[in-house]
Amino acid sequence: MAESIKQQLVISGLGGQGVLFVTRLLAEAAIEKQLPVFTSETHGMAQRGGVVLSHLKVGDFTSPLIRPFQADGLLVLKLENMARHGFFLKPDGWAAVNANADQQSKIGAPVDADRLAQKISNPKAVNLIVLGWALKTAERASSGNRLFCSYEDIKSVLKNRFGSQKKMLRASLKALEAGYNAKEK
């Protein structure tokens, strides 16, 4: 039942990586599914090239912020932020982390989003690749931690968003797919 869904996600990256865009896509997916949603984001001085963190809460919540060890899932667009924001994750939560082959990420599921982005000639698409990967990662998570939305739901959000901009839509769907179908190392 939709009413019982309560999920908290943390999305972490650096300024310019598109953290807020990913957060919005997930929030819009929640709205399409008639679920109440909260997000919280960074603006102004705090945004200039620094660390960007956003919180997303779907379901019956009143506070826009997530406490430590409460997040069901973590999307990390830059590996160094795992050390900064890993503490939000609850012990059995999942983490989709952008890391290359040389970098060992102790927690979570690593995906080389930087390399995949170069491969599809869309270096700015790291955010969508990690999102695609998160959708796959969450599918494999234990039943209590599955994501409130699916790969198909996010595709539908992208279609609504870029309806008239065919080129943008194609590029976005391609990036999402690259992440969704990536292989874990």
Added chain:
Amino acid sequence: MTERRLLLGNEAIARGLVENGCAMATSYPGTPASEILAAVAFFQKQNRISMHTQWAVNEKIAFEIAYAGCQTGLRTAVSMKQVGLNVASDPLMSAAYMGVNGGFVVISADDPGPHSSQTEQDSRMMAMMAKIPVLDPDSPEQAREMIGLAYEISEKYKTPVMLRPTTRVCHSRQDIDLRAIPENNREVNFEKNPARWAATPKFRLQLHKELEGKLAAIARYRASAPVRLNPGAKGKKVILSSGVAAAHTREIMKALKLWSKIPLYQIRQPFPLHREFVTRLLKNYDDILVIEETTGVIEMQLADRYHVKGKLSQTVSRVGELSPEKVEEIICGFAGLEFRQFEPPAVPGRRPTLCAGCPHRASFFAIKKAAPRGIYTSDIGCYTLGLNLGAVDTVLCMGAAISQASGFYHAYKNEKKRPDVVATIGDSTFFHAGVPALIDAVVQKNKFVLVILDNRTTAMTGSQPTPASGIGAGGEPLNAVDIESLVKGCGVKFCKLGNPYKVKEFTALVKEAVAYSRKHGPAVVISRYPCVIDMLRKGETGQYIPVEVADTCDGCGYCIQHFECPALIYHDDEDRKYVTIDPLLCIGCGVCLEVCPKGSFVIKKN
């Protein structure tokens, strides 16, 4: 079915304004309030609403324009950040006495943390000082609702009403159902009444008496009274909370299974606190905890030092944001539950920095070359980050770069060795509060250089137009004020224009200005190049010079330390130290070609 849409807190506030018939909305941009006016202008355009929206030159002017609107019977609003209210405090104090005709909402967004501000001041204290009621929303949804309540109180009691959201309300997004926007068919009618609208001190005393009467009545108004959120809970302990702290408190009390054990009241109107509620509270409970941001405004009105815990009793921290984990700790302490302390890991941070290709970086580099041992006064904006480059020594408040430069000049003027003083100020900030300070400097013949960093936009807050832009809040064409003529009109004799991207020429220009200022008085250099983010948003392209690092780079680190462009990456390998350029971040400004002392930045062949 109503349409549900994801709205930023500031957009929800804007929605509340247009849904409640606001006919005039003014603002000066400032984080976390900036998106309010932009969203009003958006809804105005989208729904073809007949109303006036504008970015004013500063908050005082924004306030006065919107206030005049309410004097004619229209519903109006002014929005700003908390330090902006300092600038608008002069009209605020007086408007409280005179009252309103149509409803008037003053939106002042606080920034506990602080995330993007000079202070953590609590605008609710300003409301207390002015003696006007203030509402404290806990979410975007409630902020939208409270606009309606604010107009209701404002028109019922003929007083300005403050809405005080905080960063976490302004910059949260929530799904909100959009309601219809009513036709605005109010009559515009300014009824002359000099005894009120132009009151002399004798009448002011009378107005002050009336104001006290209004406050006493508002403290009995039911619609804004505290709300008991968990009627089932019983006990001798009670928690009061307001703003986003109340949102955290609700969730945390449920998680800690205290929901049915400790009564919780949400205070929607922290000032004036409802009198009957206070009496009942002090009578019924032994232990009262108040959780609020950022000063103990509710707490101090409870006037009981034995049973009340909060900021004044130091139970709640007086500084910093009340994060949910802090709220949890406070509640656990109050309820006698164990709390597991947790310190987030201290990971060496990435400090905020000017963007790759930012023209300010080039200006600062030139200023440091031209006046190497100078005193550098600066101001509020992206260019505050010039402190990373050692080119910013002081930042006080809007416009102070110029008046502080004057102050430093006067302090040193009788010394044998006088340092050169170079002030930097952005274009929008110059208009906001810099002009009177410049006139003062001309009159006093103060010897310093002022560099106006003219990037044609209010960059830090998200590219709002400046008075020099010639466009309005909704993109409509307006008049533009020319900065150079304005500077000359202030009486400045040395005023020259330069392009900071042309590093050599620009450095020579600043040197010339320094030499002039030592002899004659204030010299102004206008450093003109558009903000690169603003250009990107408008789909414009600047010059592109492909740069690479030659093999001559020995990794001395000069460019990293003195230029700090985020596109420059320093490699400290075992066998070799060197710099490379990040092709994703580099925008090809070519300024670094002039930065390396060894000339290791070179134009890429082909």
